[in-house]
Amino acid sequence: MEAIKTIELTKMYGQARGIDHLDLKVEAGDFFGFIGPNGAGKSTTIRTLLGLMRPTSGTGEIFGLDIVQQREMILQKTGYLPSEAIFYPNMKVKDILEFSSRLRKMDCQKEAKYLCERLQLDPFKKIETLSLGNRKKVAIVCALQHRPDLLILDEPTTGLDPLMQKVFFDILHERNQEGTTIFLSSHVLSEIQRHCTRAAIIREGKIIACDTIDVLAKTKAKRVNIHGSVAVDTLTGIRDLKEGKDTLSFLYSGDMLTLLHTLSTGDVQDLSISEPDLEEIFLHYYEKEENI
Amino acid sequence: MSIFKHELKRNQSSFLTWTLAIGSLLMICIILFPEMKDEMSGVNDIFSSMGSFTSAFGMDKLNFGTFIGYYAIECGNILGLGGAFYASLQAINMLSKEEKDKTAEFLLSHPVTRTRLVTEKLMALIFEITMMNLIIYLWAMIVILIIKEELPLAQMNLLHLSYYFMQIELTGICFGISAWMKRGNMGIGIGIAMTMYLLNLIANLTTSVSFLKYITPFGYCDGANVVSLGHLEGIKIFIGMIFCTLSVLYAYIKYIRKDIY
Numbered sequence: 001m002e003a004i005k006t007i008e009l010t011k012m013y014g015q016a017r018g019i020d021h022l023d024l025k026v027e028a029g030d031f032f033g034f035i036g037p038n039g040a041g042k043s044t045t046i047r048t049l050l051g052l053m054r055p056t057s058g059t060g061e062i063f064g065l066d067i068v069q070q071r072e073m074i075l076q077k078t079g080y081l082p083s084e085a086i087f088y089p090n091m092k093v094k095d096i097l098e099f100s101s102r103l104r105k106m107d108c109q110k111e112a113k114y115l116c117e118r119l120q121l122d123p124f125k126k127i128e129t130l131s132l133g134n135r136k137k138v139a140i141v142c143a144l145q146h147r148p149d150l151l152i153l154d155e156p157t158t159g160l161d162p163l164m165q166k167v168f169f170d171i172l173h174e175r176n177q178e179g180t181t182i183f184l185s186s187h188v189l190s191e192i193q194r195h196c197t198r199a200a201i202i203r204e205g206k207i208i209a210c211d212t213i214d215v216l217a218k219t220k221a222k223r224v225n226i227h228g229s230v231a232v233d234t235l236t237g238i239r240d241l242k243e244g245k246d247t248l249s250f251l252y253s254g255d256m257l258t259l260l261h262t263l264s265t266g267d268v269q270d271l272s273i274s275e276p277d278l279e280e281i282f283l284h285y286y287e288k289e290e291n292i
Numbered sequence: 293m294s295i296f297k298h299e300l301k302r303n304q305s306s307f308l309t310w311t312l313a314i315g316s317l318l319m320i321c322i323i324l325f326p327e328m329k330d331e332m333s334g335v336n337d338i339f340s341s342m343g344s345f346t347s348a349f350g351m352d353k354l355n356f357g358t359f360i361g362y363y364a365i366e367c368g369n370i371l372g373l374g375g376a377f378y379a380s381l382q383a384i385n386m387l388s389k390e391e392k393d394k395t396a397e398f399l400l401s402h403p404v405t406r407t408r409l410v411t412e413k414l415m416a417l418i419f420e421i422t423m424m425n426l427i428i429y430l431w432a433m434i435v436i437l438i439i440k441e442e443l444p445l446a447q448m449n450l451l452h453l454s455y456y457f458m459q460i461e462l463t464g465i466c467f468g469i470s471a472w473m474k475r476g477n478m479g480i481g482i483g484i485a486m487t488m489y490l491l492n493l494i495a496n497l498t499t500s501v502s503f504l505k506y507i508t509p510f511g512y513c514d515g516a517n518v519v520s521l522g523h524l525e526g527i528k529i530f531i532g533m534i535f536c537t538l539s540v541l542y543a544y545i546k547y548i549r550k551d552i553y
Contacts (some may be wrong), residue, residue, distance in 0.1 A: 050401050053551040075403035082401070087396040088302065103402040142398075280481040 003181035008058035016045025018044035020205035032184040033192035033199030036155040041205040079148035083155040085139035094123035108145040115141045128136040221253040223276040299416035314374040353516040360444040364515030376485040380458035383466035384481035387475040454513035463510040464536030471543035
């Protein structure tokens with residue numbers, strides 16, 4: 001069963017594009033990454049899925065429920081961690097958490113207490129006295145305390161220190177093991193690469209790639225680093241070319257044999273051909289589109 | 293009812309501040325009456341011979357020397373204007389403040405229908421306005437008894453009831469605007485209350501624009517009119533409640549479809 005499924009989902013802001021005929025599928029139980037730079041439509045996708053905005057056209061479903069017609073049933077099963085953790089400043093942390101669980105008509109005290117302890121969050125502090133990181137922790141507890149089937153996280157780690165990030169991802173992995181679907185939107189690629197099993201890349205409101213992290217990272221492109229001097233102008237399929245004094249580095253997605261032939265004609269003192277990291281893949285996807 | 297309760301808690305301090313402010317001003321005004329009464333015979337002549345100023349505030353229709361005449365004009369302005377400002381400001385912010393303070397995302401990512409949200413917020417508004425009016429009404433009676441004036445209960449009921457209707461109408465109108473706005477704007481709230489008040493003064497000045505009295509809610513809670521007529525003006529209130537209802541309906545329709553950024 002799909003946790004998230006959109007068909008040609010479109011959201012326009014007047015004339016401006018938000019998302020454009022977006023097709024996205026996330027299987028239940030996935031730890032899914034959603035990658036894209038600022039303004040690509042990540043938050044718009046999430047807000048439309050959660051019913052904060054109405055789609056201009058197209059449809060979306062969460063656990064088979066329609067995002068426009070069955071919004072409340074969806075939200076009951078969903079935990080959302082917004083990128084900006086903003087609450088009522090005069091309220092105490094525990095009052096916010098209680099208010100949130102009352103809006104869900106649930107009693108989440110036990111889970112809230114457990115999460116606060118694990119994240120080292122003082123529930124008796126007032127929101128207005130909290131730092132960005134601590135506000136983020138409140139948002140995390142709000143998103144998790146009712147043990148939702150689907151977690152939608154929008155840039156979850158901004159403001160969290162590395163130790164807390166680890167605790168946070170530990171919790172996410174535990175939840176994922178228990179069957180919770182996790183949808184992690186981020187532009188921190190290492191985060192996605194480390195934690196997610198599948199990912200989609202969004203660019204200008206459209207999904208341009210969606211697969212397992214392994215497949216995404218194993219595109220034909222390789223990172224080629226050369227120490228020495230070779231004329232590579234004749235090669236096709238070169239991207240991200242960086243030339244130093246005695247060095248040459250580029251992403252190569254052309255024919256391997258041609259590459260080896262070309263390299264053998266030059267003066268190569270040292271050579272490495274490696275898998276590019278997701279960061280480079282990401283650039284690769286973006287530049288590929290731009291070349292068209 | 294979580295949002296209703298949450299809203300009451302949130303507005304507690306502004307509720308107390310406004311109630312206290314209006315209550316104290318009203319009290320001062322009432323306490324001043326016994327002193328004024330002795331000098332009233334002269335004052336009455338002056339007040340009733342100030343031309344258009346006299347008619348603007350309805351002082352041609354009332355005897356300033358009687359307590360109810362004094363109460364209808366002096367206290368009426370305090371409760372009328374104060375209540376109108378309070379109602380407008382609360383209502384204009386009620387829905388839009390969630391977007392202004394960026395808490396809308398938190399609130400609306402919970403399983404709460406927009407209809408429920410609008411309803412509970414509207415109930416909170418009406419509850420606050422009603423409580424404020426009840427407290428002021430009881431308080432005014434207590435102060436009147438303290439200064440040992442005779443309690444003009446029938447006229448007071450009419451006056452306070454008409455102010456209540458006026459505040460409810462302004463609440464409804466501003467609530468509709470609140471659903472439409474993306475940012476809270478106190479200026480619009482004060483502007484609406486002030487404009488409505490001035491429209492009534494203008495309508496009092498010249499009969500050629502007396503139709504304005506059917507537009508502004510101050511048309512049916514003009515103390516001088518209410519006291520001299522001895523009953524409420526049903527048609528004007530009815531028209532006012534239609535404005536109010538339409539605006540509230542608009543708030544529902546608009547807010548249910550509104551995009552939250």
